[in-house]
Amino acid sequence: MIAEAQRYLGRGLDDVDAHRLTVKRHDQRRGLFDQTIIAAFPNPAVADHALEFMRQHRRLKPKEAGTVTSGDDPLLESVGEFATDARKALDAGHGILLTRVDETDAFEARELLDEDTRSIWTVVTPPVAANRAR
Amino acid sequence: MAGAQLYRGRAHEKRLGFSDVLRAIGPGVITGGADNDPAGIATYSVVGATAGYAQNWLLLLSTPMLIVVQQISAKVANVTKTDLATLLRSTYGARVATPAVLLMVVANVITMGADLLAMAAALELVTGIRFMFWIVPLAGVMAYVTIFTDYRVLSKYLLWLVAVFATYILAAFLARPNWGDVLLSTLVPHVSFSPAYLLGSVALLGTTITPYLFFWQAAGEVEEKRGVQGMTQRNIDITAGMIWSNVTAFFIIVSTGTVLYAHHASIRTAADAARALEPFAGRYATDLFAVGIIGAGLLAIPVLAACAAFGVAGLAGWRRGLGRHAQNAPQFYVVIGLSFLVAMELAVSAIDPIKALFYSQVLDGLIAPVLIVLMLLLTSNRKLMGSYVNSLSTKVIGWSAAGVMVLADLATAYQVGGHGLQV
Numbered sequence: 001m002i003a004e005a006q007r008y009l010g011r012g013l014d015d016v017d018a019h020r021l022t023v024k025r026h027d028q029r030r031g032l033f034d035q036t037i038i039a040a041f042p043n044p045a046v047a048d049h050a051l052e053f054m055r056q057h058r059r060l061k062p063k064e065a066g067t068v069t070s071g072d073d074p075l076l077e078s079v080g081e082f083a084t085d086a087r088k089a090l091d092a093g094h095g096i097l098l099t100r101v102d103e104t105d106a107f108e109a110r111e112l113l114d115e116d117t118r119s120i121w122t123v124v125t126p127p128v129a130a131n132r133a134r
Numbered sequence: 135m136a137g138a139q140l141y142r143g144r145a146h147e148k149r150l151g152f153s154d155v156l157r158a159i160g161p162g163v164i165t166g167g168a169d170n171d172p173a174g175i176a177t178y179s180v181v182g183a184t185a186g187y188a189q190n191w192l193l194l195l196s197t198p199m200l201i202v203v204q205q206i207s208a209k210v211a212n213v214t215k216t217d218l219a220t221l222l223r224s225t226y227g228a229r230v231a232t233p234a235v236l237l238m239v240v241a242n243v244i245t246m247g248a249d250l251l252a253m254a255a256a257l258e259l260v261t262g263i264r265f266m267f268w269i270v271p272l273a274g275v276m277a278y279v280t281i282f283t284d285y286r287v288l289s290k291y292l293l294w295l296v297a298v299f300a301t302y303i304l305a306a307f308l309a310r311p312n313w314g315d316v317l318l319s320t321l322v323p324h325v326s327f328s329p330a331y332l333l334g335s336v337a338l339l340g341t342t343i344t345p346y347l348f349f350w351q352a353a354g355e356v357e358e359k360r361g362v363q364g365m366t367q368r369n370i371d372i373t374a375g376m377i378w379s380n381v382t383a384f385f386i387i388v389s390t391g392t393v394l395y396a397h398h399a400s401i402r403t404a405a406d407a408a409r410a411l412e413p414f415a416g417r418y419a420t421d422l423f424a425v426g427i428i429g430a431g432l433l434a435i436p437v438l439a440a441c442a443a444f445g446v447a448g449l450a451g452w453r454r455g456l457g458r459h460a461q462n463a464p465q466f467y468v469v470i471g472l473s474f475l476v477a478m479e480l481a482v483s484a485i486d487p488i489k490a491l492f493y494s495q496v497l498d499g500l501i502a503p504v505l506i507v508l509m510l511l512l513t514s515n516r517k518l519m520g521s522y523v524n525s526l527s528t529k530v531i532g533w534s535a536a537g538v539m540v541l542a543d544l545a546t547a548y549q550v551g552g553h554g555l556q557v
Contacts (some may be wrong), residue, residue, distance in 0.1 A: 028363045035215070037417050075468050081517040107359040108216040115453045126520025127362050 033103035047095025162375030171434030172252035176491035182390030211352035219448025247480030298426035305414035323367035340499025
């Protein structure tokens, strides 16, 4: 990976800083649990941009993702009591983004929506067994 | 239905063998080590010197409380995938989250100042150079390390310096206390309503069940991206770390109680506190104490600064994390830098290191119950936690922790109001 990155030096890359590169032992199994992340944005257009931003993420592979435009959207059925918060935000003219991810990806997905796309608020539903998530 | 969900939700967690339990122990011991910062060492020493073993029962009582509070801090982060400040803001709004987090930030910065003073006093003990000249270089080096290096990696090495405090265990045995008295005072509660005893109780509880540790535990879970799998191992690790932390505290009180309280000696300087190690280290007690205090400070001060920054960044929604480069989370690191500046100013202005250390822990004891109550409400909320909601035993122990601390706070406020503030 480092050698591959170094081949791009001078072609858009200035340097390769690999001193933080660590080999992580993956003791968490994928496919056990799912979590749904709900993020509110100032308006639907910003929510669409955030969705596009998330889809371009290299490692994050949402199982399901979309923006919600009305309180009757079937996507809201999967988020339990958080649907009420989402509907209130929609009534206030905010844009809502929903994404269902594997539990092992949920930290990264929340971080992306919370910190990088600067959502107004972001919440995560509790983990549920992956085969029961929908 | 809830029971069925619980069963399905945790069906992946297998029964653990002895080797699994040993493998699980690690980061929790580091957190437990960080719990015994210079302010903690000073507080336990002052408590031992002023009340002997009389408050040992509080340590025993606080051990399960500390374990439960740390476990719920880890659990809430692993289920909701975020740190405490962000969660408080998104659940209760800025009106509740801002004062709760800012109180923690204030307590942290004051504790940082007191810890800096303690480290400087320890360096004065071994070099003879006035402590005042050590404060700025110490703060500068630690700020640099926290901002520009990977502190979480470094802390694993710093922990070995704190292991020096394990010598209190040997010192306590060599001081030949009356073990019958020690056992009795540990198992049978002894309550006094003197202001000094009550202040000592608040400080002891505040330094044991300390607010910054809740934030550090939760932030650590998020940075390591641990998740809900393997939560049983995590709880074993936390339990081992917190027991180790309180065992060390127990022996500090026993050795200071035997060496200082029994001879009616009080602690006014770092050199007085170091005398408790004399039964083990003889004339090297001062050097050993200094190494331990410096190690504890190097371990704890960056943690305190980082927790303050996690709190403020969580409230503001800024990028945060010690794993990020400074340019990727500039505001987070600016808060760390400011915390060091203010702490340095406090350390330079303060004149009595031991009192500064002790009163910073009293402040922690006043703030901790507020945060414990908020965390208990968060982790008992089925909407947020689903099947990971608190069990009955967790609720009982958690609410008891908050209750005991509130009682100690109220009794202290009443007595200090009537008799004035004296340690």
